[in-house]
Structures are given as C-alpha cells and as structure tokens.
Amino acid sequence: MKTVSPIKKLSVLGLGSISMNVIDVVERNPRKFRIVALASLNEVELMEQQALKLRPEAVSLSVPAAANELENRLRKRKETRGIKVHYGSEGLMKIATHETAGTVVTAVVGSVGLLPTLGAIKAGKNVAVANKETLVCAGSIIMPAVKRHGVTLMPIDSEHSAIFQCLNGERRKDLKKIIITCSGGPFWTTDEEKMNHATKEEALNHPTWKMGGKITIDSATLMNKGLEVIEAHWLYDVPYNQIKVTIHPQSIDHSMVEFCDGSVIVQRGVHDMRVPILYALSYPSRLNAEEYAFLGIPIQDSQDGEEMTLNFMKPDMKKFPCLAYAYEAGVKDGTMPAVMNAANEVAVAEFFLKNRCSFGDIARVVRKTMDDHTLMMNPGLGNILSADKWAREHARSILDVVETDGSWKNIR
Incomplete structure (x- = not known):
C-alpha cells in the first residue's frame, strides 16, 4: 500500500500578493505544507530569493532570458543547484502538473491561469483557486472536469x-x-x-x-x-x-x-488573506488557531x-x-463572460495602470467590447480562447484610438 506523506506538497502559480501569503502560511506550518514547485512572470531576483528559502524541486518564469538568468544564479549555489528551471506557457504547465505536488495553488492574474488549472485537474491534482478568471471564462469546462477527474477545487478568495x-x-x-x-x-x-x-x-x-x-x-x-x-x-x-x-x-x-x-x-x-488560504490548504481539517498569531x-x-x-x-x-x-455577461453565458473579462484585463493592466486611459474608460471599453461581440453559446475551450483573443485585440484597438484622440468621439 502506498504511504501518504503527512506533509501536503504544493505547486504555486504566481508570486503576487496571494502567493506571498501562501508562502507565509507554509513557513508557519513546516510540518504541514511544503512548496515543491513555483512559477511566476519574470521576477528573477524574487524567484531566486524564494528558491533559496523554499528549496522547491522546480521553478518557471515566463520568458527564456529571465529563466536563463535565474538558472545561472541558482547554479552558483550548492543548495539550489538541483532545482529545475522551466519557462513559458510550457513551463507554467509543468509546474501545474508537477509530479510530486498533490495540490496546486493557482494565483496568477488573468485568464492565463485557465490552461494550467485545467492541466492540473486533468493530472489529478487538487486545486486551491485564487484565479477568478478561470471560472469566469470557462466554468462550464472546469467544473465538469473537476467532477470527472475526482479532484477537489477549493476557493481561496x-x-x-x-x-x-x-x-x-x-x-x-x-x-x-x-x-x-x-x-x-x-x-x-x-x-x-x-x-x-x-x-x-x-x-x-x-x-x-x-x-x-x-x-x-x-x-x-x-x-x-x-x-x-x-x-x-x-x-x-x-x-x-x-x-x-x-x-x-x-x-x-x-x-x-x-x-x-x-x-x-x-x-x-x-x-487577512492568510485565513482563507489556511482553510483551503488544511481542509477538511482545521488547524489549531492557537498556533497562529495572525488569527x-x-x-x-x-x-x-x-x-x-x-x-x-x-x-x-x-x-x-x-x-x-x-x-449581464453571466446570464448571457456562452463566450460573453470571457469577452467581458478580457476587455477588462486590457483596460486595467495595459491602459489604466500605465496611465493610458481614465478610470471611467474601463467600464466604457468593457461595454463597447461586449456590444460588438457576436455571442457563441455552448463554446468549447478553443472557442473561449478565440473569444478571449478577439476581445483583447478589440479593446486595445478602441483604447488606442481613445488615447490618441483624447476622447470617444471617433468610436462607433
């Protein structure tokens, strides 16, 4: 009979605020949890710090140049020399399906989390999900997959x-x-x-x-x-x-x-996000609150x-x-939630946070993109990804004009 390790082994996708709280919970509970795989964008220094501290088996960054730099840094230290370094969407998928991980924490921002979350489910991993966009865009695909593969999907929000x-x-x-x-x-x-x-x-x-x-x-x-x-x-x-x-x-x-x-x-x-994180990671048990000063x-x-x-x-x-x-998007269903989400991601991440559009423009471009979309019902994964791509390109084209003109007068 296979022996089950008392330590829950985790893959963590992302190194944002949620993931840093996950790491804090893990460090407070070294006999309960261990992070064995970790993925992020291109934060070489931050990933190096976490690799040195957590000693995961594998890590991944988005682009080859960042991954190469990280690998060179890790090879210089004896304690991190054996860590495998991956990159790109393939690397993200490898972290999501890492062999020794039993639970995958999906904390990347945006619809980029969809494919690795689905990959983790198909690989038989339990998922602790903080990535809203995965269910927003493809709930009709994700939830049946959870049931079909007999895994648990626990919310972290x-x-x-x-x-x-x-x-x-x-x-x-x-x-x-x-x-x-x-x-x-x-x-x-x-x-x-x-x-x-x-x-x-x-x-x-x-x-x-x-x-x-x-x-x-x-x-x-x-x-x-x-x-x-x-x-x-x-x-x-x-x-x-x-x-x-x-x-x-x-x-x-x-x-x-x-x-x-x-x-x-x-x-x-x-x-404090560590509270729902702790619950999601320890479910169906509850860890003794007396052990944690933040509770x-x-x-x-x-x-x-x-x-x-x-x-x-x-x-x-x-x-x-x-x-x-x-x-409205949820009730209409089909590809509309993915379109709404994609337009919002573009408006917020690519324009407002870079001072390229006004706060009010966020809602305006979401509305315009939804209005211009031809709804498809009962979409497959490919249809959802295509709708996501179309919406991003459409929202960018609208906001590029608004940024250049300084108004919406030429948007039809």
Missing part, C-alpha cells in the same frame, strides 16, 4: 471561502440566497463624476485589503465583485437571481447564506466598553456599471 463554510453540511435545496459582501473599494462614497476621473494612486488606495494592482483596481470598479458573482454561479451551481451583492465597508463579514427558513449563516473573520477575533472585547458598527448597503449599479455588466 475570502468571500468564496466564506460561502463554502456557510454551505458546508447544509442541504442545497434549502438554499435561498447567497449574499457576497463587498468593501465598496475607495470610491463607494465618492461622487460619480469625480470617481470617473480618479488617478491611479487614488484607485489603488484600498481602504481594507492589501492586494496586487489589477485586483485592487477591479475592487475600485466593483468588477472584482462581478467576477465573484460568476464564480459563485459555477462553484455552487446557483442561478444568478439567487446571488446578491451588498456593500460592507468594514470587511468583517466575508459573505453569508440565507436559507428557506429565514436563517442566515455568516462567516466572520479578520480581513484574531474581529470583535471588540466587551470589557473595553467600545461598540462595533457593521454596515450593509445596496450597491449602486449605475455608478458602478462593471458589476451590472458582469451579471
């Missing part, structure tokens, strides 16, 4: 971790409504006109969470919440009219589930006499149209 915990042990037929909470980002009290001309620095100033640039901007437009709505549809097999969003600025209640008898179960916790109780001690007020408000779909567009 705080909201979906909360929903998972609220539903755990409950009968799905008793579910009435999923309520996803949302901090509202930096602009929920800002005038709409002022918001649409906000600077990059203002949009990146999230009031509660510390995250990467792209997801922080998505939080400011509420597109992030829209992506989570589509995720919830696929993760929990719930129709869109049973998925609601509420603004909750304190970010203490991470989501809630309402049942047919009127009961509402809420998952409450500190706004606090987000309720004021009754002895200090202070009160905590929790607010919940309906989001303004007119002010934050990206949330409405996500609902």
